[in-house]
Amino acid sequence: MRSLFEAQQAVLAGMTSDSDRFSYVGSILRSLFQTAAVTALEIVRELTPDPLENTDLAALAKRFDKPSDGLPVEVLELVTPIIRGHVQRTYHLGWFERDPHHGDTLASAATAWISFRNRKPGHGVVSKADIDEWTPKLSRLLQRSLACFSMTLPRVEPEGLKVRIGNQDLELRTPIVREGCPIVVSGVAARKGIWKLHGQTLAWAASDSFSIDLAQGSVFAEFEASTADKFGVVAVDFEGQQRMVFSNVPVRQTSTFEGRAQELGKLMAWINDPEERMLLIYGDGGFGKTTLALEFLNRIFDGETTLAYKPPSVVSYYSAKMTRWTDQGLVHLQGISGAMEDCVRELMFCLGPVLDKSYYQLNGTALIDKVATEFKKQGFDHDDVLIVLDNTETLATSPESVEALGVFLKQVGRKLGRVLLTSRRREQTAFEPLQVSALSDSECISLMRRLAGDHHTVAILQAGDATLRKYSNKLGNKPLLIDILVKYLARSTIGIEDAVDQVFRKSSDELQEFLYEDAWLRINELQRDVFLVLVSTAVPLDGKCVGDACALVEIQHIEFQKALDETYFGMVTDYGDRYDLQLVDMAEQFFRGKLKRRGEVGRERIEQFARQVDTLATDRQRAQQEYRSDRVAEGFRSSYAKAAKIAAERGDFGGAEENFQLALLEEPMNAALHDRFAWFLLNRRQRPELARPQAERAVKLDPDSADASLTLALCWYRLNELDKGDAEIKAAQRKGKAVELCQLRMGIARYYAAKEVGGTGRGYELLKEGKRYIEEALRALDPASPYLAKNLREAYRYERSLLALEYQFNRSSLRSEDH
Incomplete structure (x- = not known):
């Protein structure tokens, strides 16, 4: 790809306008840095130990849903030391090293560009003086970046993209070249587990936009899957600042959101006013209450809307269901109260992935008080919490239960945080009301045409505005009915009139039954x-x-x-x-x-x-x-330990480490806490020498813990102490760890040990042992294991890596003989 970027440099050099050069060099840099960052993520995923355990990488990969220009720089800052430590010591020389010709490092020069970009082109005014100053600076930055990244820019080959790293070829799975051009990634997003990359080709004359499905096992999907907690962390901008927010809010329900400017404005005014505590979005079914709420929240999370007041620290979404997994297994909630209280318990999953039994034994005000007390202990006040309750009309149907729901919601709003509700009725609580009614005629026409374009509904596309207005009115200007009509017409040969009559003349139940039979x-x-x-x-x-x-x-x-x-x-x-x-x-x-x-x-x-x-x-x-109860819940039961977990999730590693130390002073005999601290130091801080004493302490305090032995074994392996790691991994197997997992870890350890000693007699011996352990792991795989897919992928990955390393050793040996 170096030649592709050099071709773009030539286009840049041929421009006579400084403004054009200033504009386009930014696009080239954006594409180049994204290419380097995605390549680095692929290298880390394929060639470093336990990459999916690094939740910092997972968080950065997730942010490619709306990539900023600063994101690739953050990725390179994090992964360059990891790759230098495990794959190639000369990786990206010049990134951290001071350049004598320029007096700074490439990392600092890139950071200066991002700072300028955010201050001027991104959010301010670009003057002629800025263009005159920064155009040559950016041209030099481009030249330096190409020189630094040149050895690891992928090669475009007939069978795909490949990068040469550490004397081996790695095939990239992310399509970062299209139609012979580099690309700029505008977003990587998943809908219902299906991943798509949205981007534009890097071209001055005409840049094409495109969307492409990502292959199964893409780097983004795998890093995303490694963060299994209900609540993720998202950065939200406000008043020129940024705040990390815990959220479990679903993505947008539709890509064809239309209108509702007035309603969105009222929601924005409400969330920016700290005095307004509770808001109710209400209206008949089919008007899009849930769609509106999720559109509003996702616009904030995606940076499309900037808040004027600090956002809540926790946004908890709950949609009423009567079946739940609890500490007792599968439970069918009995009665309305169980479902109402479950929305309060949902909040607690922000602080930890498992709840102790006391949260299921309490109900009503006692449960609300317990949750409120726990959040106060963790430093969250009332304004830090936003609870979103969807479809609350399903929680209560009788007059008595509706009244009880109103009392319950009042307590939630008074003691826990701000509340945003959607309902088909006006709930009996003092909420700020926001009624969602019919769309305007113009909004309906626009929505119908957009949906018709998505579903290739010829009858709608060919109809005039007057016709569409007429039928929208017959359907009550309801978005849901319009959606039904367009989809039905897309797979039917009848005209709009007949289709509308089918929808209009039937009762709700008859309409659903008709649509179900038609769809079936x-x-x-x-x-x-x-x-x-x-x-x-x-x-x-x-x-x-x-x-x-x-x-x-x-x-x-x-x-x-x-x-x-x-x-x-x-x-x-x-x-x-x-x-x-x-x-x-x-x-x-x-x-x-x-x-x-x-x-x-x-x-x-x-x-x-x-x-x-x-x-x-x-x-x-x-x-x-079992994993969460044994290894996580026990480790994070104290306030300091929970504070450490929250700080780590927010990227405050210094604060996390300090809180871990305070938690250990409070609970020095908690083996699970020592194990979790060791895991943090090993995978988040990349400091195995600091993790080892904590892991040893965990094993000593709980000699029967298979998890503690596994963590200690990984510490020894990362410190190149193969024999000690083997001894501890065998202890983990005796204590209950699956045979295939232990054999897999022993095989992986041989791969890195062989890389360390090189193509010597000992290196070949380690390769042979590594291949044997991987083969044994594959034979021992349990088809019923919930970790089958993960273990199988890792086994095949290292099977390929061991073969590649053997090939590398053989080539080196042949070259030595030739000389």
Whole structure:
């Protein structure tokens, strides 16, 4: 790719206008630094130990959803020392080293550019004096950057992109070249687990925008999957400052949001006014209350809207469900009170991934008081918490329960934080009301045309504004009905008039039944089977359960999602890399009717698949619960320990380390706390020499802990103490760690040890041992293990790496003989 960027340099040199050169050199730098950063992430993912344990990398990879110019610089600052330590000591020489010709480092020069870019082109005024000063500076920065990155810029080959690093070729999976041009990444995002890269080609004459599906196992997907906690961390701007916010808010529900400028303005005024505590978005079904709330919050998180007042530190989203995983396993919540209190418990997952039993034993005011007290201990005040409750009308239906809900919500708003509700009714609490009603005629016409473009609905695209206005009015200007109409027309041969009559004349239940039957006839047999499997399961449905059902039925997950998107069988809560699915009650009845009509053999096949989906989900949940209970909950039970976890998530490593030390003074005999501190030092701080004493202490305090032995073994391996690591990994296996995991770690350790000693007799011996351990790990893999996919990928990764290293040794040996 170096030649591609040099070609862009030539285009730059041929420009006569300083303004044009100033504008375009910024685009070239943006593309070059993104290329270097993505390449670095791929190198770290493939060639360094335990990359997915580094949540800092995961956080940076996640920020490619809306990449700033400063993001690649942050990535390079973090990964360059890691790659130099594990892969190639000469990686990006000049990044941290002072250049005698320029008097600074490339890292500092890049940071100066980002500072100027944010201050002037990004958010200020660019004067002629700025252009005159910075155009030559940026040209020099481009030249220096190309020189620094030249050896690790990918090569474009017929079979794909490859980079030469540490005497081996690494194939890149991220498509950072398109139509012979470098690209600028404008966003990398997932919808329901399907990853897409949005970008533009780097070209002066005409730059094309594009979107492309990323291959399974992309670097962004794998780093995202490594952050399994319910709450993620997002940076939010306000008043020229930035605040890290914990959030579990789903992504936007639609890419075709239209209108609602007045409602969005009222929401912005509310969140910027600290005196306003509670707001209710209400209106009839189909007007888009949830869509509005999620659009508003995601605009803030994506930086499309800047707040005038400090944002909350925690934004907790809850949509009413009657089935939940708890410490007791799968629980069907009984009564309205259980569902209401579950929204309060959801907040606690911000402080830790597992709740102790006391939170399930309390209810009502006692539960609210306990949660409020815990948040105060962690330094959060009332303004730091925003609770979003979606579809609250489902929590209470009788007059008595509606009144009880109002009392409960009042307590939540008074003691816990600010509250944003959506409901079909005016709840009986003192909320600031925001009614969502029909769209305007012009908004409806625009929405219909946008949806028609997405779904290739010819009848709508060919209709005039007067026709579309007429039918929008007949549908009450409801976004939901407009969406139904456009999708129905897209797969139907009837005209708009007949389609609207079908929608308009039927009752809600008749309309749904008509649409379900129509959709059922249009989806294929395998898609139908997946729906029947899902309706027969007992567990809460999420993307993993849907994926399991698709695998059993033998259909691609993405193909089933197309059927889900085109129908109204279920409500999807989309978190980007994952999603929850709740089948509509009437759809469940519809599916059960279809299942009854199947023959006995067909029904048994579907029910067997459903039992397998339930078993897989239960096993996954049990494994996660055991891991979190044994290793996480015990380690983070004190206030200082929880403060350390929060600080680490926010990137405040100094504060995290200080709080870990304070927590150890408070609980010096807590083995799990020592283990968690060791893990933090090993993976977040990359300091195995500091992690080892903590891991040794954990093993001494809890001799039966397999997790503590595993952490200590990894410390020894990172310190190149192979024998001591082997002894501890074998101890971890005796204490209960899976055979395949232990064999895998021993094989990985041999790979890095062989790299360290080089192509000597000992190096070849280590390669042979490493290959043997990886083979044994592959043979021992348990198909029922919830970690099967992760262990399998790691085993294949290091199997390839060991072969590549052996090839490297052989080539070096042949070259030595030739000389």
